[in-house]
Amino acid sequence: MSGTYTLKADPLKHRDEDTGYRIGWKYKYKFERGALDGEMTYGEARKKAAELQAKEPEKVFYPEIIRE
Numbered sequence: 001m002s003g004t005y006t007l008k009a010d011p012l013k014h015r016d017e018d019t020g021y022r023i024g025w026k027y028k029y030k031f032e033r034g035a036l037d038g039e040m041t042y043g044e045a046r047k048k049a050a051e052l053q054a055k056e057p058e059k060v061f062y063p064e065i066i067r068e
Helices: 042-055
Strands: 021-027 033-035 059-065
Touching: 021 042, 042 059
Parallel strands: none
Antiparallel strands: 021 033, 021 059
16 A cells, blocks of 8 residues: 655755754664654754754764655
8 A cells, every 4th residue: 555745845945944844863883763853944954953963973863854
């Protein structure tokens, strides 16, 4: 059974004021990934991901579009 997703933001344009993003993360050397709760703008997610990356160097943090 297949389903369809709707994206909360445009995947081709990343403007700082665009809403519909959250912070995704994955380990660099393990097969584990996840996402943090909460919806924010692309600019906020990008800044918070950079802060988290500095605190936890074993993970990679990035802005991720929320799919519904």
